[in-house]
Amino acid sequence: xxxxxxxxxxxxxxxxxxxxxxxxxxxxxxxxxxxxxxxxxxxxxxxxxxxxxxxxxxxxxxxxxxxxxxxxxxxxxxxxxxxxxxxxxxxxxxxxxxxxxxxxxxxxxxxx
Amino acid sequence: xxxxxxxxxxxxxxxxxxxxxxxxxxxxxxxxxxxxxxxxxxxxxxxxxxxxxxxxxxxxxxxxxxxxxxxxxxxxxxxxxxxxxxxxxxxxxxxxxxxxxxxxxxxxxxxxxxx
Numbered sequence: 001x002x003x004x005x006x007x008x009x010x011x012x013x014x015x016x017x018x019x020x021x022x023x024x025x026x027x028x029x030x031x032x033x034x035x036x037x038x039x040x041x042x043x044x045x046x047x048x049x050x051x052x053x054x055x056x057x058x059x060x061x062x063x064x065x066x067x068x069x070x071x072x073x074x075x076x077x078x079x080x081x082x083x084x085x086x087x088x089x090x091x092x093x094x095x096x097x098x099x100x101x102x103x104x105x106x107x108x109x110x111x112x
Numbered sequence: 113x114x115x116x117x118x119x120x121x122x123x124x125x126x127x128x129x130x131x132x133x134x135x136x137x138x139x140x141x142x143x144x145x146x147x148x149x150x151x152x153x154x155x156x157x158x159x160x161x162x163x164x165x166x167x168x169x170x171x172x173x174x175x176x177x178x179x180x181x182x183x184x185x186x187x188x189x190x191x192x193x194x195x196x197x198x199x200x201x202x203x204x205x206x207x208x209x210x211x212x213x214x215x216x217x218x219x220x221x222x223x224x225x226x227x
Binding site: 043044087099102103104105 | 154155156157160168203210215216218219220221
């Protein structure tokens with residue numbers, strides 16, 4: 001089983017749609033969770049951290065369910081510029097808390 | 113700030129040749145990471161440094177790969193000899209601390225093709 005699993009998609013949605021991505025992680029000892037965004041042929045960039053209580057940043061909402069080892073990202077009112085690959089990222093448990101494990105990514109294509 | 117700088121941006125070489133990838137982290141960042149990204153395996157951590165010292169190289173695929181950080185502003189990843197299966201995008205990233213709350217900033221990557 002992969003340490004971080006995501007549905008690769010692609011998710012093809014019209015502008016204005018709401019879309020949700022899910023991610024599961026295997027090690028219950030992981031403590032930190034993130035979503036990174038990667039545009040085509042570009043480097044990954046931090047989109048947002050994921051906190052236990054859930055958190056929102058504009059049109060983006062991230063949620064964490066520790067019991068199910070499940071992370072989600074909700075994008076409301078999709079824009080063309082949201083088209084990218086979204087990487088679910090979990091820190092490696094143990095002493096090296098900053099060592100990150102990346103999922104394979106979920107590709108989103110927003111169409112006009 | 114210029115961000116993380118990597119060179120070259122593209123590299124095409126023949127099997128058996130030595131390849132050297134270069135990285136300049138963001139000034140003041142104490143941690144430097146080398147990643148490899150392929151379609152099959154996604155983004156994988158190869159090695160990371162703290163204050164120029166290699167801390168964890170468990171992701172380095174084999175002895176053909178080596179990494180150095182001679183000073184705080186420069187690191188290299190070397191592949192010798194290169195093989196076609198090494199073809200990938202290699203990213204360098206840096207962060208201020210290793211705390212999980214600290215963002216890792218990625219460079220633009222080096223796209224390596226080994227023929």
